[in-house]
Each structure stands twice: as structure tokens, then as C-alpha cells.
Amino acid sequence: MNPRTIAIGDIHGCSAALDALLEAFQPSSEDTIVTLGDYINRGPDSRGVIDKLIELKDRCRLVPLRGNHEEMCASAEPRPPGRQGASRRPKGSGSDSRGRRVAEL
Numbered sequence: 313m314n315p316r317t318i319a320i321g322d323i324h325g326c327s328a329a330l331d332a333l334l335e336a337f338q339p340s341s342e343d344t345i346v347t348l349g350d351y352i353n354r355g356p357d358s359r360g361v362i363d364k365l366i367e368l369k370d371r372c373r374l375v376p377l378r379g380n381h382e383e384m385c386a387s388a389e390p391r392p393p394g395r396q397g398a399s400r401r402p403k404g405s406g407s408d409s410r411g412r413r414v415a416e417l
Contacts, residue, residue, distance in 0.1 A: 313340065321348035325355025330364055339372040346375040 318337060323330050339345055347365065352358035368374050 313342065315342040315344065317344045317346065319346045319348060322350045323347070323355070323361050324350055325352055325358035325361055327355070327357040327360030327364055329355075330361055334364075334368070339368070341372055344373040344375060347377060349377045351376075 316337075316339075318339065320330070320333060345368065351361045351365065355361070365374065365376060
């Protein structure tokens with residue numbers, strides 16, 4: 313079988329859909345899978361998607377690209393120890409989905 317390059321985009325926490333795709337094309341060690349970011353959020357199983365991608369890197373050549381959802385998580389401020397709930401930022405200190413600063417309204 314010839315090596316393939318397969319692109320997968322916008323998984324958004326849908327591990328069942330990712331499983332179905334992987335089952336359909338059965339990647340081999342000769343294949344390259346390029347994932348186009350947006351692995352998390354929206355769907356019911358972001359953790360399952362990440363776990364599946366970690367497993368996948370042992371089955372084929374995986375080229376994971378970071379999407380805007382991963383960028384938002386990477387740039388999130390950590391919560392102080394012991395604090396529960398969502399992190400709060402002062403007005404005007406956030407960014408929009410394209411990473412641009414959001415002006416105070």
C-alpha cells in the first residue's frame with residue numbers, strides 16, 4: 313500500500329466521530345495524519361479526543377497543528393490555588409477568537 317497523507321480538521325471534542333474516521337481509513341505506520349486543530353470544546357468528549365490522538369502517534373506519523381480553541385486554552389490565566397469556578401479577568405483584558413485583544417466595551 314502506498315503511504316497516504318490524511319487531513320482531519322475541527323474534531324471539537326467528538327471522539328465518536330474521530331473513531332469512525334479512523335475505522336474507515338485504518339491508518340498504517342506508513343501514513344501521515346495531519347490534524348488541523350480545534351480538538352477540544354463543543355463536543356461531549358474533548359479528553360477522549362486528546363487521548364485518541366496520543367495513541368494515534370504510535371500508529372502512524374501524526375502532525376498535530378494547534379487551532380484557535382487550543383490557543384485560547386494555552387493563553388488562559390491559571391486560577392489561584394483553592395479557587396473554584398471560572399477564572400475572571402478584568403474587563404478589556406481578553407482576546408477574541410482570532411487572538412486579537414478585545415477592547416473594553
